Amino acid sequence: MRKISLFTCFLIFCGISLLFLAFKPKNEQSWIRINLLGYQPKAIKVAVWASKGNNVPKNFELVDKKTGKTVYSSNKIQVFGAYGPFKTSARLNFSEFKIPGNYYLKAEGATSPEIIINENVYKNTADFALRYMRQQRCGYNPFLKDSCHTHDGFVVYGKEGGIKDSTHFDAVGGWHDASDYLQYSTTTANATYHLLMAYRDFPKAFSDTKLATGLDGKNGMADVLDEAKWGLDWLMKMHPQPNIMFNQLADDRDHSTMRIPKEDSQYGKGFERPLYFIDGKPQQRGKFMNDTKGTSSTAAKFASAFALASELYKDESYAIDLATKANTAYQYAIKKKGVTQTASVKSPYIYAEDNWVDDMELALAKTGKITGYGTKSLDSAYYYAMQEQVTPWLIADTAKHYQWYPFINLGHYELAKQSSGDRKRELIDYYKQGITHVWNRAKNNAFYRGVPFVWCSNNLTVAFAMQCMWYKQLSGDGTFSELEQANFDWIFGCNPWGTSMVYGLPSWEDTPTDPHSAFTHLGKYPIDGGLVDGPVYTSIYKGLIGIQLTKPDAYAEFQSDLAVYHDDYGDYSTNEPTMDGTASLVYLLAAYDSKTAKDLSSYKKEQGAIIRGDVKEKQLAIVFTGDEYADGAQKIISALDKEKIKASFFLTGNFYRNSSFSSFIKSAKAKGHYLGAHSDQHLLYADWKKRDSLLVSKKQFNDDLAANYTAMAKFGISKKAANYFLPPYEWYNQAIANWTEDLGLKLINFTPGTRSTADYTYPEMGKSYRTSDEIYQSIVELEKKQGLNGFILLLHVGTDPRRKDKFYDKLPELLKHLKQNNYKAVTVNQLLGN
Template sequence: MNNIQRFSLGILLSGLLSLSFHPAVDRAGAAEAWIRINQLGYQPRSVKVAVWVTRNGDRLPSGFEIVEKQSGKVVYTTEKISAFGAYGPFKKACRLDFSEFNTPGRYFIRAGGAESPELIIGRDVYAGAADFALRYMRQQRSGYNPYLKDSCHTQDGYTMYGPMPDSTHIDVSGGWHDASDYLQYATTSANATYHLLAAYRDFPEVFADHYLANGLEGGNGRADVLDEADWGLQWLLKMHPRKDWLFNQIADDRDHKGLRLPTKDDVDYGKGRERPVYFANGKPQGLGKYQSRATGTASVAGKFSSAFALGSRLYKGIDKKYARKLEQKSLSAYTFGLKKPGVQQTAPNRAPYFYEEDNWTDDMELAAAELYQGSGSKKYLLQAAGYADKEPVSPWMGADTARHYQWYPFHNFGHYELAKTQHAELSEKAKQHYREGLEKVWEKAKQNAFYRGVPFIWCSNNLTTSFAIQAFLYHKLSGNAEYEELAQANFDWLFGCNPWGTSMVYGLPAWGDTPQDPHSALTHLHQYPLDGGLVDGPVYGSIYRNLIGITLYQPDEYAEFQSPLVVYHDDFGDYSTNEPTMDGTASLIYLLAAYQSRINP
């Protein structure tokens, strides 16, 4: 079978049939209204809402109908519509709620003279999606790359800012490239590793075994998601080789020299094929014109510690020796963070762009909570609770904007770990922290038809994914369904229920409108697909207009849906909205596994 056939074969074959999409048309022949849906589909018992939008019309639909695709028969009619005003490029919009229609099948929606793309309802609409997104993670591997069946960056690297002499060689090959460039960050990689481990912990039944540990095809008796998580763990171990050594980053923006495959990377940092490896020293760093504003090491050390701690717990029944090693590394990384509270931002060089993380107590909260889960020591529980009190809500929630990765991770798993404990007071407080964050976003979201309350900052899709995870976990912990429609709206946004009517995940679904021209050398030079990669997502028009070096190479197929508020371009030249990210995709894998797991009869 080829790659596409492996993803949900039954759904795919029928989905590749003709796509129904008939926007309303005015007398001049210009489209007047559209219906946006989740192209991936809806589960029968889930919240199910489409969004009708118009640029020019004044009249809102009074009702809508669902039509069976094969027979053309109307199978459902309703007046369950919520009207909204202008948003982005649209003059009016409304939400079309068909949650009570539960019959599996293939349909389309008619409303206000417009028809939707093909609407799919089924128990297994998300089956295989999480595994599909794992393809992108394997493609991002540094060291041995199974997609290219070749190796890259095997000579990394030489140290900078460490207690050892600068330019000391250290073996840190492996891990993942961060995005379409070839930089590697411990911050995003540790967070990605944690998400993959958590996905395996929480939804093991979702994942298949079709690949070896090295990423080549062939089962090895272990879920592919655990193999991928272990690829991350093995690299993190190299980046924390001694209890008093912890490295934060490989390479810098000198990488941005031109298009080439990772296996053909010829950027010279001054030592041949070696690249600089930045030590986490808790101080501002940058070997060129620009520097970070680092204040400590806790942000990155906490991420190491939590990934190691969860890995240790998961490997206890698989490899006890390895589990003990991970446990020891978790403790030493946590201690490394305790010594220097504060943030270890990434290091820029020639350009002013870097990961401007300004919070760290969330990272130490998760690390302490994981250490408590593994040891039962009340010391770690109390420390986790103390950190939680310092940042009850991730600061981007409810905000209109933020700097690049200013509040990261975008979702705090530490609250979830505290909420799972048997300590009733701490558990209830953690749930309330989650609820407070959801409510802050809801206050903004309820004002528009897409229920959009996530700010359109760089990597807005990563925030959207993280928000949906938080809402899922809150519902799981509390049983409170108050935010389920909001959560589903964020999930649906990623797969087409957005102003542009496009999925934000390369190739998912195979029959839908998905990114075709991402910012990547693999696609631009060689037409290699980036299956499963979550692109950055829409940004405020004000951000887009002020970024350096953006040029659109093709006519904008979404031109009529752009607005001063927000833009998205499926164009190689727009690195701000159409570049896939490794850590965003890892979060998406958790979310897709979560949604697949909630199958109802």
């Protein structure tokens, strides 16, 4: 073989290096972050472009993976500044693209991972996350096909319950809390409740492939109910008698070694572990004292879980037992009102829960029938709801470990579903207030990140996505839909590190591989479905005890002074999976798997009125209001007929009763246009300068609107068929929205941004006057700049004779323009889903 000199090798190396440099990507310091799991076709779809350079993309392309062809391009880019490790960032919105397939995004030299768009991208994911719950089972573990901790446990602090310390109680079962083998009643009860909710709300998201033991097989029960029962049966052991309840099993002496679960002997009583009795007082083992003040937080969680379970299990005797436990657990919750915290011996780290009224609210919302309190129970629940309207972490940007547990006020949701009128609106508004606090932080960065980077930040992220989802469900307001989606996307890779935070999900992309878990570290077992803690503030990370990375940091270039995340066994703060966080994720995944096209709609509200429809759909509603004038009626109908477009007409009682307008009304109804109410006498509801100041009473409002519908009835238009109401002068406030809802109607208003509503003005009005050209250009320019998806575009049927420049004369031109730009004009009920 011919020898090559060292000098020749050097030249070859240099040549290869130069060639490599010549073909380096244009922007190797830029990345595109996506939801690695995928997107449903009609869902909000936003990727985040982030760079360590200064350039920002002006447009982006969606490329078909199979053909290599660009299938969608857009300049809808929302540019942001620095965030974390990045100098510049931007949101790339491709929600308009709805064709299923496999793609990737390209922008400013960066290419995204594979993007999957498919209706079934989340199918079976909730069941996948259940794998981790089964792996966490204590007692018999179906994953290991072996048993552990079969001697539990012995009582400590039992004096208040008349129990001698060291007395044995059977406490075998339940789930290990995280990568250690402690077991907490508060996290178990919360996890159980989430699993039960998931089945109650989304039963079709779950299958039956496991026996009650967790082994393969079918038993006629959804696997999620099998798993919830594993938690419930342990909770029953932790509340064996009406006057006995335990808060935790084992303590941080567990942390002495990392091991596959087995029998533990480090507690000084053979293989038994300590059972901490709930006495409502501070408890100290070693040098650390917790801040327990009562029995409510844990006991109320017991009551809620038992009560919900009693509604779901078909076994009548088991359901009766659950109801009995729910009642005694509630009585234990009111034994000494206050919070119960966990206990620690060797380290200062505990579950420092500080709130308990939210737990009482939930318990009362669920146990009314069981306790016999009936509707009084709901009144009491509402009392507690007012004590903590907004979960405190939503307002703050930091918190102690599990300080505001369980991160979301479940009671608001359960109570709101059973309430109506002002009470329901208030509960919904509590959710909105909390979301708004987070949004005010989130709107300033491209990831829409407003959740604080405290320990277990992923648990908070999942809980917050649930709160956004529930707010939308309860209110019909989709204002925060993109914020909700951003938090869901964050969990699955749309974050600075570009990784999913769920082990093995999806299997084809970057997910945790070296979590702080004995299963993976010692046994090399996968912990499928486990949600890891998530990133923490760098300041928190640097202050933690005993953290030391075991290998070079794979995400080093994405760490920053803001937050860190490590896929490293040595980091117990960001990469340790948790049982209760995973249970919450089960609920969220089941919800997303069960989403329908209607659920994915994104409505916007202002002062309680819907002001915009689904921004993901390229459709809009053209609405006309009328009171005393109808000079444009025939021209409007003719223009709509020519383009085969349906519109909506909101008319006053004055208009409906005017015999001169009868033929137009009959014609519009016959042609399939929507006819609605606009008040009877065209009243002004609120002061122009002080919007909160009402100018009418509720009785005046109700009587006037009733007269409007009476006038409509003569044309065969029922209240049921015309349940959308557009207020006179397009001026209203939250009280008017509430009164409208009380009548079973839905308040709507025009979408702001154009000058269309000024088509009624005339020259004598001075500066308020707008020509038809000005109005037309305002619509065209907004469409070009932002799009009119979901728009409610308001015009008038007629105008004052002093206006000679009639905008309805430009309606044919406007309709053609909208059609040329692929907008579908629909009626308001079609735009808003019914």
